[in-house]
Amino acid sequence: MKKQLLVVDDDADILKVLKANLELYDFQAATAETWALAKEVLDVQLPDLIILDLTLPDGDGIEICRLLKAEYPKIPVIMLTARDSVSDKVMGFESGADDYIVKPFETLELIARVRACLRRSVPAERKVSINGLEIDFDAHIVRVKGSEVDLTPKEFDLLQLFVLNRNEVISREFIRKKLWGDSKLYSWSRTIDVHLQHLRQKIEKNPSAPEYIVTVPGKGYKFRM
Amino acid sequence: MKKQLLVVDDDADILKVLKANLELYDFQAATAETWALAKEVLDVQLPDLIILDLTLPDGDGIEICRLLKAEYPKIPVIMLTARDSVSDKVMGFESGADDYIVKPFETLELIARVRACLRRSVPAERKVSINGLEIDFDAHIVRVKGSEVDLTPKEFDLLQLFVLNRNEVISREFIRKKLWGDSKLYSWSRTIDVHLQHLRQKIEKNPSAPEYIVTVPGKGYKFRM
């Protein structure tokens, strides 16, 4: 699954170049020229990393970084700016930035820093085997007590999302942003619930008394393992 | 508690300056002039972060970084070097480095990057454990004296509000604004009191003589710890 980035920069040319380069290195990139547009993107999908230019027309970059970290503490932020003074850098890091790159920058260095950030935030897991449930993310194979079960793409993505966030309550809102993202799915839709039932029927011994995916009423679901 | 760093650099002067500066900013710094000495330090203590110069007399820095990451994957490594070419940086990040600083560097920037790295490796505390009451906000689990209790969403939110404002008197008006917000709840409604009673019944040993959530007559409630 490709990593989703959000690039916020007021310079349309830089955006275009960055997006092209990131996609060349196998990232998926959404772009926004203003903070307002960035918020719209964040309303529907949660990126794995945000690249943030400090000079936006509609907001102070340092303040925006603080807001981002307050609302999405887990998403790493790389600051991108022409300001190269030490005090600027210090302020950037203090506002919660995970890295700070000075323009003009080399694309390869940016890519390397993006990878370093992502590596840190999500310890890549290719295989998981716990409590009778084996998952091979590369081969798309799921086994329950040794026998392979056949999952549809959405079911597999859902399971992956749960395993990556195991033992945490996941809201339907979070699932919607992560798995539906760009496509529209109304908040009152029961689609997520239905997929979840299908997944339960395939991996749970007794779907009506789930062992792995438990319901947390009013909050969402939790993958327990 | 002070963060412990390990600084590895073959230049004794730089080591001295770095150590002094780091201690000025409230870090504790062990130093080593060679990879052999660094290994000795690692044998007796695990630092929270390693600052690694790439040009050591007894080993290639890139290789050393790989070894470090293989043995201590959780300890962040900041590379420090005079080599400033993009390919050097890319190699550095690929060998597992978490950040890369080019000499000569500004102390303040180094400090800022050290802080950013440490902040990242120790995510904000999402668990509270006080006086026999444990709360895990991510997993939505509440335990009283070791045994898990089952809270409804409103009860959980209420408890969270109390814990976040512990030892402060909270008015019903404040609770209403925080948990009900714009939805209508008349000021004469007893709903909040009822939820609070339910919460007491679940977390207090003796609900009629509450230990955690005490009533402040005429004012509201207070979470005591």
Add this chain to the structure above:
DNA sequence: TCAATCTTTACATAATCTTTACAGACATTA
């Protein structure tokens, strides 16, 4: 086209929230 998958719909059931009613505690006032 077909088959697989995704989404919507509808309804049953479960869980939660809110109201209501009354009892007791406490302070105030006649």
Add this chain to the structure above:
DNA sequence: TAATGTCTGTAAAGATTATGTAAAGATTGA
């Protein structure tokens, strides 16, 4: 002191909302 009013504790019933689940319709890709 007794009467009164206000505030809080508590149980129970009713109202509301959330979730489980099957089945039908829509979409997609080969």
